[in-house]
Amino acid sequence: MKSILLSTVAVAMTATLALADGHSVVRMGTEGAYPPYNFINDAGDVDGFERELGDELCVRAELTCEWVKNDWDSIIPNLVSSNYDTIMAGMSITDERDEVIDFTQDYFPPTASAYVGASDGADWENGVVAAQTATIQAGHIAEGSATLVEFATPEETVAAVRNGEADAVFADADYLAPLVEASGGDLVFIGPDVPLGGGVGMGLRESDTELKEKFDAAITSMKEDGTLNTLLVKWFGEGTAQY
Amino acid sequence: MFSYCTDPDALDRLRWLSCYLTTGVHFSFYLSFLKVIGILAVTAPVALAFGFFGAMSARSSIAPVSWLGKGYIAVVRGVPDIAFFLFFVIALDQGFEWLRHQALCPDWTDPIRQGNDFLVCPQAKLPLGTAPQAVHQTYAFGLAVVTFALVFGAFAANVIFGAMRAVPKAQLETAEAYGMSPRQTFWRILVPQMWVYALPGLSNLWQVLIKATPLLFLLGIEDVVYWARELGGTKTARFTAYPHGDWRMWYFLALLVFYLFMTWGSEKILSRLMTRLTRGQATTGGEAQRRGAAA
Amino acid sequence: MSCVQTIQDYALRSIGIGERLLPRSDFTVCEQVVLIGSGMIWNVYFGFMALATGFFLATAVALGKGSANPWLRKPAELYVFLFRGSPLFIQFFFAYFVFLNLKRVYPFFDPFTAAWLGALIVLFLNTGAYSAQIFHGALQSIPKGEVEAADAYGLSGWSRFRRIIWPTMLRLAWPAYTNEAIFLFHATTLVYFSGFPAWQQRGDALYYASYFADKTFNPFVPYPILAGYFILLTLVIIGGFGLVNRRLNRHLPANARSKMKLRPNLIR
Known part of the structure; x- marks a missing residue:
């Protein structure tokens, strides 16, 4: 225990010396409701792929990091007004967002979004499709011919399909996969996969170029030595896209 | 929590539930109830103070001061409070930082609004970028308190303003006849005497304040609503030792019971307080008490 | 895009008429004013419908609460306590989840999870309870001379209620009932912030205001617009209820008419 404490202090000290712009503690914003990317575990802490990745990135960048939860709705405004310094919340890199904030290179390769319904026959084309508010998936449905119904959290979009509120839910395939697997046939993938966005990256303020x-x-170093792939396989399974 | 909780799948229902309800997340949930009570305990006196000064300024004989007080009361009450809550927190935060920026970094040349970013110098950040998470949370909590107090202060101001006018003129005239200055009359007669008239309005306000606390959720505080939604949602076995279906209905039922209990309890306490304050007052209630005692 | 064009595209957007996509970039003030105004349709719908239906429920519950029969009085008291003692915000959430569960068993409840019906029912029950409390208070303070006079004229039962008690109750309750109305219209902004989802981005005024605040990262334009709309709406309610108040008090000599005291309330 003592050695862990000491090393944290050491990291903290180097970080303070290394950073002249006030980032002695980097505050990492996340949603905590998007497993396996990020979620709250039984102990009440932030857990998931991004937690593990983020902690490792901070060690490599010699930064002291701290996790902060924020609602998805206001996750960008709160970054912009400096309530935290980064966003790691399964956020796809899009042009629309890129105008407002900056992204690092992707740490999760561009993947497909998918439809999940309660049965094979569910109408994802013209029926009612649930998506999380202010996501690229919601934008995609709004442009198509299906009826969009929006929910504040990803959990609620899936719940909407379970209780018949919506015909299908449209979300990241990787978010849906474990849910479909655990549902025992109640939920099935339907329709084609749709590639959206430019992968998942870490969001930062445009003015924060040094960070x-x-x-x-x-991220580059983790891609090169293969540790990022190890993490991807650990959280998303063997079948997931790798670098 | 309990020693038998290591393998929840093997437990019978009751034990499973006892383990489930004592996980770390559930303690965060229970703590959020304390948060609600805490914000009530802090907001009520602050709002009362806002209300008192609002009423004093609305009564002022100096026209601009009186307009200010009356304007404050009118504007806040004409708009849905939820709009204020969503708006005020960001506005207050940026306002404070802007003021500190002006004071602490006079040499700063970069513009504060760079595109979408609101950027002040690091020394002016609130809380400082170096502050631990606890400070950030306290600050968010403080902003919420100020926002609540501003809104409820306007309502309290209105109640107190009315109560000050309800104090019988004769009592104030008597004070003058005894040679008290206007200031003495205000503090020694008007203020102590007005409470009995203000209490019905204020206790109503307190009930409304209790019922407004779920809106903390919209201010980004992890309050009871946040945790009820988070914990009640369907959980799959991969990410928790306690998988379950959609239980949100039951969590919100618990919240309903909590709030019913809070309002019921404070009604009991407030009616006792009213009985006490009524003692010896020149009101129908006071008269009834006097007769009751005599008989 | 000219502002007239924007009005054509978005003035009825909240009920699904007009442009399908919301503006995505280069937001103009005109767009914000029009869309938030369009959302007001829902606030007015919820407020008006809940008041119109809740009024009758409230009258019935107020009578029940004043009844000597405990089988009528107790349920009425419990109902008023439940809905006045808990936050509307939580009631919305809870009702949504209850409707979801009911729907699974009885297909009859299918439309109840949509805001236009589900949230309306909650608002109806909520305003019913608050108004019942106001009406109950008014019933208690009806001058007993009026009731005795009615008896002396041989009025009883329904006609005594219809012609004497009810109008007097309304007259006494009206100022407080006006506050309740203002208060209810403000409360309609909570609908889309609770459990009820927005369909095809059709929402109320606050839904669009927060949409713009999210997209522009600037709360200083949409929320004041919203506030402006609500101040207007409040003035309209005060005007409308003031007319009714004049009518209710028209038989009284001018100096005895109760003046409307305006005490707009806040969230419940």
């Missing part, structure tokens, strides 16, 4: 470079370098 962005540090994390970019750390």
Whole structure:
């Protein structure tokens, strides 16, 4: 225990010396409701792929990091007004978001979004499709011919299909996969996969270029030595896309 | 929590439930009830103070001061409070930082609004970027208190303003006849005497304040609503030792019971307080008490 | 895009008429004013419908509460306590989940999880309880001379209620009932912030205001617009209820008419 404490202090001290711009503690914003990317575990802590990845990135970038939860709705406004310094919340890199904030390179390769319904025959094309508010998936449905119904959390979008509120839910395939698996046939993948967005990256303020470079370098090093792939397989299974 | 909780799948229902309800997340949930009570305990006196000063300024004989007080009361009450809650917190936060920025970093040349970013110098950040998470949470909590107090202060101001006018003129005239200055009359007669008239309105306000606390959720505080939604949602076995279906209905039922209990309890306490304050007052209630005692 | 064009595209957007997609970038003030105004349709719908239906429920419950029969009085008291003692915000959430569970068993409940019906029912029950309390208070303070006079004229039962008690109750309750109305219209903004989802991005005024605040990261434009709309709506309610108040008090000599005291309330 003592050695862990000491090493944290050591990291903290180097971080303070290394950073002149006030980032002695980097605050990492996440949603905590999007397993396996991020979720709250039984003990009440932030857990998941992004937690593990983020902690490792901070070690490599020699930063002290701290996790903060924030609602998805206001996750970008709160970054912009400096309530935390980064967003790691399964956020796809899109042009729309890129105008407002900056992204590091992707740490999760561009993947498919998928439809899940209660049965094979569910109408994902013209029926009622649930998606989380202010996501690329919601934007995609709004442009198509299906009826969009929006919920504040990803959990609620899936619940909407379970209780018949919506014909299908449209979300990241990786988020849906464990739920379909655990549902015992109540939920099934339907329709084609749709590639959306430019992968998942870490969001930062546009003015925070120094921090962005540090994390970019750390992600590159994790991609090169294969540790990022190990993490991907650990959280998303063998079948997931890798670098 | 309990020693038998290591393998929840093998437990019978009751034991499973006892383990489930004592996980770390559930303690965060229970703590959020304390948060609600805490915000009530802090907000009520602050709002009362806002209300008192609002009423004093609305009564002022200096026209601009009186307009200010009356304007404050009118504007806050005309708008749905939820709009204020969503708006005020960001506005207050940026306002404070802007003020500190002006004071602490006079040499700063970069514009504060760079595109979408609101950027002040690091020394002016609230809380400081270096502060631990606890400070950030306290600050968010403080902002919520101020926002609540601003809104409820306007309502309290209105009640107190009315109560000050309800104090019988004769009592104030008597004070003057005894040679008290206007200031003495205000503090020694008007203020102590007005409470009995203000209490019905204030206790109503307190009930409304209790019922407004779920809106904390919209201010980004992890309150009872946040945790009820989080914990009640369907949980799959991969990410928790306690998988379950959609239990949100039961969590919200618990919240309903909590709030019913809070309002019921404070009604009992407030009616006792009213009985006490009524003692010896020149009101129908006071008269009834006097007669009751005599008989 | 000119502002007239925007009005054509978005003035009825909240009920699904007009442009399908919401504005995505380069937001103009005109767009914000029009869309938030469009959302007001829902606030007015919820407030108006709940008041119109809740009024009758409230009258019935107020009578029940004043009844000597415990089988009528107790349920009425319990109902008023449940809905006045808990936050509307939580009632919305809870009702949504209850409707979801009911729907699974009885297909009859299918439309209840949509805001237009489900949230309306909650608002109806909620305003019913608050108004019942106001009406109950008014019933208690009807001058006993009026009731005795009615008896002396041989009025009884329904006609005594219809012609004497009910109008007097309304007259006494009206100022407080006006506050309740204002208060209810403000409360309609909570609908889309609770459990009820927005379909095809059709929401109320606050839904669009927060949409713009999210997209522009600037709360200083949409929320004041919303506030402006609500101040207008409040003035309209005060005006409308004031007319009714004049009518209710028209038989009284001018100096005895109760003046409307305006005490707009806050969230419940």
